[in-house]
Amino acid sequence: MLSRLALRVLAPAALRSWAPSLSVGVGRQLHTCQQHLAPVPPLPEGGKVRHGIFPEEFFQFLYPKTGVTGPYMLGTGLALYMLSKEIYVINHETIVSLCFLGFAIFAVKKYGPAVAAFADKINEEQLAAAEEVKNDMINHLEQTIQSEKKEQWRAEGFHYIFDAKRYNVAMLLEANYRERLLTVYNEVKRRLDYHVAVRHLKQRMEQDHMINWVEQSVIQSITPQQEKESITKCILDLKTLSKSARATV
């Protein structure tokens, strides 16, 4: 137990020595490099292309010297040169390529915008889904922040709860103490009452016994001769009384 106590005391010092960077503001050592990944910049605008295959920069490159028609003249001259010198040979494949190019240009012109809109829609849906995830995460984190703040506010009010609880406990203790006091009082009173009752009983019994004893002794002392004498005396008294009573009536 003492070793554990010693470890607990030494733990902060040990932690500070093992990870010196952690004790001073944790956020400073991390994220020292520039963050490249977030937020991702949107896709740039594409390079412009004229007639499907010639970059716009070519036309701009020739514009200062030859004006607007320069590249077209260059193209025409080149084409005529290639045809006349038969660097480009006209054969069956020329016809095939012309048909194919015509068809390709027609298809692109007719269905290009629809395909582009479809691709854009897919892109937007993906972006919206990612955005939704991001917003959900942000909302969730904000709610967490709110609830955390609420918890902190609640923690401030804890001393009210603790005061009430302490008061309750004090009440309980007081009530218990008084109850036990009453019990003690009742018990003591019961014991004392017992002694008092015993004393009273003893007194009563002594009295009764004495009275009985006196009566018994008196009755025993009345001998039969005394009884006869007392009875004759009673009769004489009665007679005199009856005479006096008859006289009064």
Added chain:
Amino acid sequence: MADKVVPIKEQKLMDVKLGQLPSWLAARDYSAQGIFLGFKAGYDRFFNKYINVKNAGIGGFAMLMTGYVILSYTWSYSHLKTERIRKYH
């Protein structure tokens, strides 16, 4: 405007003066990794300009196909020469 002196090696092709062209060509990196990086740089530049963009049209793909057509015509020119119409040009 006088920019700071950039060595020939790091200048882009369009900034090189015509007289400096041989020395520029000589200064390029022709090792295996250099050639690979050169191709990769070209690939990245083309794709990031015409294909990996917001409103990419048919241009990027069409340019690639045109290049392929011209390249294959060049490779088969020695055979196509036999199908010429005229003998003397």
